[in-house]
Amino acid sequence: xxxxxxxxxxxxxxxxxxxxxxxxxxxxxxxxFFWYRQDCRKEPKLLMSVYSSGNEDGRFTAQLNRASQYISxxxxxxxxxxxxxxxxxxxxxxxxxxxxxxxxxxx
Amino acid sequence: xxxxxxHPSWVICKSGTSVKIECRSLDFQATTMFxxxxxxxxxxxxxxxxxxxxxxxxxxxxxKDKFLINHASLTLSTLTVTSAHxxxxxxxxxxxxxxxxxxxxxxxxxxxx
Numbered sequence: 001x002x003x004x005x006x007x008x009x010x011x012x013x014x015x016x017x018x019x020x021x022x023x024x025x026x027x028x029x030x031x032x033f034f035w036y037r038q039d040c041r042k043e044p045k046l047l048m049s050v051y052s053s054g055n056e057d058g059r060f061t062a063q064l065n066r067a068s069q070y071i072s073x074x075x076x077x078x079x080x081x082x083x084x085x086x087x088x089x090x091x092x093x094x095x096x097x098x099x100x101x102x103x104x105x106x107x
Numbered sequence: 108x109x110x111x112x113x114h115p116s117w118v119i120c121k122s123g124t125s126v127k128i129e130c131r132s133l134d135f136q137a138t139t140m141f142x143x144x145x146x147x148x149x150x151x152x153x154x155x156x157x158x159x160x161x162x163x164x165x166x167x168x169x170x171k172d173k174f175l176i177n178h179a180s181l182t183l184s185t186l187t188v189t190s191a192h193x194x195x196x197x198x199x200x201x202x203x204x205x206x207x208x209x210x211x212x213x214x215x216x217x218x219x220x
Contacts, residue, residue: 002110008208036151038209043143043153085208095145095198097211099109 003027004090006098013105017078021101023071023088032092033064035073038085038100047073047086078105110134111203113212120191121220128186128215130201136181137203142174145198157184191219 006023013019025033033050048055050062050071061074071088083105088098110133118126130140140157155176156164163176175187184203188195200214 040207041141041156043151046150087211095200095214097200097202099208099210102208 003096004088004098006088006101008099008101010102010104013078013103015078015080015105015107017105018074018076019078019103020075021073021086021088021103023073023098025069025071025088025090025096027090027096028066028069030069030090032090033062033071034089035060035062035071036087036089036097038087040085044087044089044097075103078103080105080107109205109208109210111201111210111212113199113201113215115215116213117216117218119218119220122192123190126188126191126217128188128199128201128217130184130186130203130212132182132203132205132210135203135205137184137205138181139204140178140184141202141204141209142176142184142186143200143202145200151200154186159184188217191217193219195219 003026035047036044037047038044048057050064054063059076063072085100085102087100090096112131114129138159142154143151145151153166154169157176157178159178165171178184196219198216202209202211
């Protein structure tokens, strides 16, 4: 089993749609969780950290379920500029990257 | 499928020595691999794009003579940090491209004393 697993997609959604990505991780001792955004062949950039209580940043909401070892990212009111690959990352000093979920937002 | 390994996972070395890090795609062939570096509390930074059979493309500010990249086969790219110094201490991570998706390795933590 991979340490971090994501649905690779692709997700093709219209502008304005709400889309959710899921990620599962295998190491129950993990303490740090992040969502990164990666544009084509660019370095991944931190989108948001994921906190135990769940957290929101504008149109983006991240949630963590430790019992199920599951992380989610919800994007509301999708914009064309949200088209990218979203990477789930677990760990801090010893980061493990998921393979990413590709999102395409269409007009 | 689509597993990428890195070796070693941890390196501690003396200043002035050279360190080689290997990045392997275990179950697919990758004509393109990427090398990233992450300093504490900073995001990943792309260092270079490694293309099988040709010279690597370095990002601005990355010294190609200091960070030697060799992509001699479709499953292996190596990054050699030459004459490493304490400021080179960082987390180095590679990714390999397969069908337009990048798969990341587990990273190599380098500590130069």
